[in-house]
Amino acid sequence: MGVIDGQWWSLHWPGMVLWLATAVCCGVVLRYGVGRLVKAWRRRNRPGHAVSGRCFYLDEEEVKDVADLLHIPRSDVQVSHEVNLSRGAGVTGTVGGAGAKLEQSGGSSTKTERKDVNTPMKTISLIMDRLWEQDRVVDADLVKERIALTAALADELRDTAATDGVALTDVRGGTYISVSGLFTVRRDRDDFVLRARYGSGESAARVRITCEHPWVRRRFPVDNYSEDEKFPATCLGLVRSWNDRTAELTLDPVAIFQW
Structure with missing residues (x-):
């Protein structure tokens, strides 16, 4: 009988060790998950x-x-402020019944940033x-x-x-x-x-x-x-x-x- 037991353990001990290791890991993960749920519940029910x-x-x-x-x-908020500037000039006139228009325009923008303290x-x-x-x-x-x-x-x-x-x-x-x-x-x-x-x-x-x-x-x-x-x-x-x-x-x- 002892020989049979020895042969059985020699064949199955790796599987038993793997099973026990898996069970321990599952227990650790379960405890961690329950702990996180308990903490979340505490925060919601204070x-x-x-x-x-x-x-x-x-x-x-x-x-x-x-x-x-x-x-x-x-400071936690970055506030942006943008200003657009434009300028332009134009000349219109009539020569011999025909009209002509000349315009010139330009633009620029200024952007400033600051921290909201x-x-x-x-x-x-x-x-x-x-x-x-x-x-x-x-x-x-x-x-x-x-x-x-x-x-x-x-x-x-x-x-x-x-x-x-x-x-x-x-x-x-x-x-x-x-x-x-x-x-x-x-x-x-x-x-x-x-x-x-x-x-x-x-x-x-x-x-x-x-x-x-x-x-x-x-x-x-x-x-x-x-x-x-x-x-x-x-x-x-x-x-x-x-x-x-x-x-x-x-x-x-x-x-x-x-x-």
Whole structure:
């Protein structure tokens, strides 16, 4: 029996190896395809907001730096302007009842080209589109208490995230995050601070955003809001840190929109 088994394997092992290699390749391709579909689904079904509403805060220096990192040009449209010039002269006359006409004309054209420079508002729109396309933004809806991670961060937290959902503490420092919620505002010298609640009970946390005065647009009426008055807004920013004592997630804002 052992001789028969040995003869069978000696004849069929190349085919078995080929079959196993094919199965492994098919599995890799299938996993890659499923991963691409999942990423596409995530991009189409994000709960957060893109550029919408009135922008009342825009860190223009940060916008330039982020645009450079994402390879977004400072100018993206080439505008052509063409001018046509023509000149002409003519003489007409009659000699012995016969008419004659002599005309001379000429033309020239001038074409100029220039770059249409991106404004900070156009650039932040391009930045957000590029970040969403590359699946590099975590979406957090604080009102609905829902967070949508990027595919990379979801894979990293697959075995460590809590079974009841993703917490704000799961979002790593340096990660781009789009936070939508109901915010309160108070003045802090020339700057002002936004805060929004996330969760309820003992597990409640807050998002804290400090807005520097130079980047406040349209004279945001911070003093018109009472200490407890809330307004809806969306902030695109970078996660700076998490404070266990105050249960606050601090963001460095790039742009904030009121909607």
